[in-house]
Amino acid sequence: MVDRRIPVILVAGFLGSGKTTLLNHLLANRQGARIGVVVNDFGSIAVDAMAVSGQVDTMMSFGNGCLCCAVDASGLDAMLAKLSEAEAGIDVIVIEASGLAEPRDLIRLMIASENPVIAYGGLVELVDAAEFESTRKRHPELDEHLGFADLVVLNKTDRADEETLAKLRGTIDEIAPGTPVIATSHGRIDPTLFFDARPRERAGQMSFDDLREEEHDHEHHFHTAYDSVAFTTERPLDPRRLMDFLEQRPGGLYRIKGFLDFGPNGARSRFGLHTVGSFIQLDRSAWPSGLPRRSELVLIGSGIDTEAVTARLEACVADDPEVVDERGMLRVLRFIQD
Numbered sequence: 058m059v060d061r062r063i064p065v066i067l068v069a070g071f072l073g074s075g076k077t078t079l080l081n082h083l084l085a086n087r088q089g090a091r092i093g094v095v096v097n098d099f100g101s102i103a104v105d106a107m108a109v110s111g112q113v114d115t116m117m118s119f120g121n122g123c124l125c126c127a128v129d130a131s132g133l134d135a136m137l138a139k140l141s142e143a144e145a146g147i148d149v150i151v152i153e154a155s156g157l158a159e160p161r162d163l164i165r166l167m168i169a170s171e172n173p174v175i176a177y178g179g180l181v182e183l184v185d186a187a188e189f190e191s192t193r194k195r196h197p198e199l200d201e202h203l204g205f206a207d208l209v210v211l212n213k214t215d216r217a218d219e220e221t222l223a224k225l226r227g228t229i230d231e232i233a234p235g236t237p238v239i240a241t242s243h244g245r246i247d248p249t250l251f252f253d254a255r256p257r258e259r260a261g262q263m264s265f266d267d268l269r270e271e272e273h274d275h276e277h278h279f280h281t282a283y284d285s286v287a288f289t290t291e292r293p294l295d296p297r298r299l300m301d302f303l304e305q306r307p308g309g310l311y312r313i314k315g316f317l318d319f320g321p322n323g324a325r326s327r328f329g330l331h332t333v334g335s336f337i338q339l340d341r342s343a344w345p346s347g348l349p350r351r352s353e354l355v356l357i358g359s360g361i362d363t364e365a366v367t368a369r370l371e372a373c374v375a376d377d378p379e380v381v382d383e384r385g386m387l388r389v390l391r392f393i394q395d
């Protein structure tokens with residue numbers, strides 16, 4: 058019998074590995090398929106949800122906190138129930154987990170769901186080719202995450218040389234033998250991989266039955282070791298001060314994402330910011346109409362002094378909101394990748 062249930066695919070991977078980028082690629086190349094999306098932001102500003110919205114008309118955002126720690130599955134279930142209503146005509150649902158989520162618990166939530174019209178469709182785990190080796194040293198748990206994957210996407214191949222990539226493939230094969238690996242950049246994978254997804258009978262070392270019975274073990278989640286800071290200001294930032302902050306960011310501050318306002322400087326004066334590890338990337342676009350001009354950042358790190366980070370950001374606010382420091386802007390523009 059043909060299984061007509063809607064597959065729910067989890068997209069996971071450590072902070073900044075490229076989950077939102079992959080999701081946006083998928084949405085832009087959906088070939089007529091209707092994709093429902095659940096986005097889980099770790100910080101209290103829904104940056105990922107902002108990056109995905111506009112691309113899709115059926116998105117739900119599960120903000121501020123890790124989906125894997127939803128005390129019971131009901132919040133997620135309610136979203137999935139809404140997305141899987143017949144009128145929505147959804148073919149596949151994709152859940153973008155936060156970069157600190159535990160795939161094991163997300164899979165458990167999925168298989169515990171009593172919704173008869175959806176089915177767990179497997180785990181797509183992203184690996185950041187440039188950062189994986191060092192992240193894995195800090196978080197050996199990542200090996201277990203790979204073990205649960207039905208598909209590994211080795212992303213950011215443009216940021217690693219051939220030798221590193223070959224070594225990474227060997228490592229992934231050791232950790233998750235037999236799991237298909239797709240190497241790519243900017244999450245550009247074949248979207249059809251998502252449309253007829255069926256997971257393996259078991260997730261990693263565990264059968265679905267084992268997973269169903271397992272207790273939720275919050276203490277060992279690695280997001281318990283991470284803090285996030287949300288920073289918002291309506292006042293323009295000073296480019297020099299902000300770049301000083303970015304170039305000398307506190308150790309442990311692994312991920313920053315959001316939008317920056319440096320005041321009135323041209324039509325495309327909304328600056329998107331991403332940092333992942335030591336990497337900094339900025340892009341620029343116009344402010345969407347109806348959206349207030351303001352800077353909004355989420356900063357995520359381990360062992361960071363959140364008050365000190367907030368104080369340093371407050372010190373980046375420009376003295377005069379009407380005057381843009383043009384020379385200071387050159388330091389910002391150096392990082393633009395349009």
Ligand SMILES: Nc1nc2c(ncn2[C@@H]2O[C@H](COP(=O)(O)OP(=O)(O)OP(=O)(O)O)[C@@H](O)[C@H]2O)c(=O)[nH]1
Pocket residue numbers: 070071072073074075076077078079105155156157212213214215216241242243244312314331332333338
């Ligand atoms: N050079 C390069 N950059 C990439 C690639 N894929 C994504 N990025 C960049 O990496 C940064 C993080 O990408 P996201 O897609 O936001 O990563 P994420 O996994 O959703 O991040 P979190 O939700 O914070 O965990 C952004 O600056 C992306 O433009 C890639 O293949 N190559």
